[in-house]
Amino acid sequence: MNTKITFFNISLFLSATFFCHSAYAQLELSAFTATGRGGAATTFATDYQAIGVNPANLGVRRSFRDPELTFGFAEFNASFFSEGLTRGELFETIFSPIADNFNTYEEKKKAAEKFANKTNAVNVDFMLAGVAWSHPKWGGIAFSVRDRIQFNARLNTLASEIMFLGANAPYFPTLLLNDDANTQIPNDSRVTPEQRALVVAGFKPTDEESLTYGQVMNGTRFSMSWYREYNMSLGTKVFDSYNFSAHAGVGVKYLQGIGLIDVNVENNQFTNNTISLSPTFGLGQLLDGVPTPPNQTPNFEGFIQGASSLNKFIAAKPVGSGFAMDLGINLVVRRRLFIGVAVTNLGQLNWENNTYRLNNSKLREVQGLGLNNYNILGASTSSFRLAGDGAALQLEGSSPFATELPSVIRVGTSYEYFRTFHVGLDVVIPRNNVAGNLRSPLYTLGGEYRLTKFIRLSSGISIGGNQSSRVNIPAGVVFEARKRWFEMGIATRDIISYFINESGGTTVSFSAGFIRFKISRLKL
Numbered sequence: 001m002n003t004k005i006t007f008f009n010i011s012l013f014l015s016a017t018f019f020c021h022s023a024y025a026q027l028e029l030s031a032f033t034a035t036g037r038g039g040a041a042t043t044f045a046t047d048y049q050a051i052g053v054n055p056a057n058l059g060v061r062r063s064f065r066d067p068e069l070t071f072g073f074a075e076f077n078a079s080f081f082s083e084g085l086t087r088g089e090l091f092e093t094i095f096s097p098i099a100d101n102f103n104t105y106e107e108k109k110k111a112a113e114k115f116a117n118k119t120n121a122v123n124v125d126f127m128l129a130g131v132a133w134s135h136p137k138w139g140g141i142a143f144s145v146r147d148r149i150q151f152n153a154r155l156n157t158l159a160s161e162i163m164f165l166g167a168n169a170p171y172f173p174t175l176l177l178n179d180d181a182n183t184q185i186p187n188d189s190r191v192t193p194e195q196r197a198l199v200v201a202g203f204k205p206t207d208e209e210s211l212t213y214g215q216v217m218n219g220t221r222f223s224m225s226w227y228r229e230y231n232m233s234l235g236t237k238v239f240d241s242y243n244f245s246a247h248a249g250v251g252v253k254y255l256q257g258i259g260l261i262d263v264n265v266e267n268n269q270f271t272n273n274t275i276s277l278s279p280t281f282g283l284g285q286l287l288d289g290v291p292t293p294p295n296q297t298p299n300f301e302g303f304i305q306g307a308s309s310l311n312k313f314i315a316a317k318p319v320g321s322g323f324a325m326d327l328g329i330n331l332v333v334r335r336r337l338f339i340g341v342a343v344t345n346l347g348q349l350n351w352e353n354n355t356y357r358l359n360n361s362k363l364r365e366v367q368g369l370g371l372n373n374y375n376i377l378g379a380s381t382s383s384f385r386l387a388g389d390g391a392a393l394q395l396e397g398s399s400p401f402a403t404e405l406p407s408v409i410r411v412g413t414s415y416e417y418f419r420t421f422h423v424g425l426d427v428v429i430p431r432n433n434v435a436g437n438l439r440s441p442l443y444t445l446g447g448e449y450r451l452t453k454f455i456r457l458s459s460g461i462s463i464g465g466n467q468s469s470r471v472n473i474p475a476g477v478v479f480e481a482r483k484r485w486f487e488m489g490i491a492t493r494d495i496i497s498y499f500i501n502e503s504g505g506t507t508v509s510f511s512a513g514f515i516r517f518k519i520s521r522l523k524l
Contacts, residue, residue, distance in 0.1 A: 035511035036458030036476015036491035037446030042412025043338035048130030055249030058140030058235025072516035081121035116160035139236030150436030166370030172202030223435035257320025276351035322349035406437030423447030
């Protein structure tokens with residue numbers, strides 16, 4: 001099997017997707033039926049797709065036609081956003097992530113300039129399996145297994161130059177060449193392309209001339225979380241009259257932590273600097289039940305080398321565990337107006353193995369010539385070393401630690417007209433500032449229209465979240481078989497980006513589900 005497992009392959013198969021800033025964490029998860037509405041889901045989501053959104057929806061039955069049993073497999077949602085890349089560049093990064101797009105110093109310099117001080121974003125959610133059972137009197141219960149991958153990164157100019165130029169970055173005044181004499185030359189405009197290709201390392205001659213990592217990375221935010229959820233949610237009716245009903249729900253989940261990077265630098269100091277990664281990523285060695293020895297510097301094989309088998313990602317060994325809870329309510333007025341409120345992901349993860357932290361020592365030397373494309377996952381020992389001698393970052397072992405989960409408050413309302421047209425407004429508000437969460441509230445107006453007995457169309461508009469003033473226009477289509485026993489569909493969070501190739505805010509989003517079944521009446 002090809003050892004160069006791509007970023008796109010990884011994101012689709014539960015892998016460690018580390019591209020950038022999570023744009024839509026904590027929205028509709030893998031519910032492809034909601035993506036076409038831009039994430040409006042607080043009162044829309046049903047059956048197992050309500051898990052992580054609003055568990056109270058499991059207790060709502062809109063009509064006698066609602067299925068008693070729903071189950072599905074392999075539903076996914078992936079969203080990529082870049083503030084600085086064009087649509088073509090973002091597409092190339094996703095679908096050809098190991099291509100050598102930058103072969104010269106000038107190309108890498110331009111890439112560093114384009115990437116610096118810009119928000120880039122990804123959110124990947126993959127549901128392996130989900131099932132829900134609903135009863136007209138008792139309510140509903142649902143279970144699912146899913147992987148959630150979220151990553152945040154906004155690099156300052158200096159950090160971006162070091163990432164893409166490596167040892168050739170202007171930060172290093174002296175270059176070491178790989179020739180017979182181990183020649184050292186000044187890093188200035190006189191360096192020829194042939195000499196830059198021979199560079200082994202860039203360094204500062206003395207510690208006095210070197211900056212601390214806090215100074216080098218000042219203003220940089222770089223965080224990632226990947227964990228696997230085993231979810232169980234319940235929803236039931238707590239009050240019912242002809243014109244009004246109230247429903248409440250609760251969800252509990254067991255979490256396995258696969259990877260965490262949480263680095264934030266303000267005023268030249270680390271406010272967060274914790275790392276815990278499964279051996280899948282080629283960083284350090286897992287010691288079962290034994291904390292990482294203090295001050296131990298991990299080895300680094302590189303993400304590509306560490307991904308020699310896809311099974312290593314699907315069955316990635318956890319390095320942490322924890323529990324979380326979801327709470328929600330759904331009020332129904334005159335059987336058509338729905339009002340929902342939910343709080344999701346109340347809990348924490350305990351990271352117990354392969355735990356490291358960045359120390360605020362001085363950056364004096366870096367080896368490697370920098371990334372050859374915009375895919376951070378392309379990092380290897382020859383391009384950008386994350387640990388060990390000559391690495392861009394200095395890591396050392398730390399004690400186990402706990403982190404809050406990215407938690408949000410959801411408020412939504414929607415109106416349904418005779419099961420033909422359903423429109424609603426959602427607001428998603430971050431409860432905490434942790435790895436993987438939204439930076440600001442996200443506002444979404446979306447709806448769906450039943451075009452025929454077999455086809456539902458959806459669209460809407462969304463703004464905010466991690467994309468500030470960027471406006472997205474989602475679109476989706478769902479096909480239902482006769483008597484609605486089978487459902488499949490595709491959607492995108494922003495259809496405009498597929499047709500307009502502009503910089504300043506590009507979204508590439510795709511969501512799909514092709515194995516979703518609904519059984520209306522169970523004969524037990």
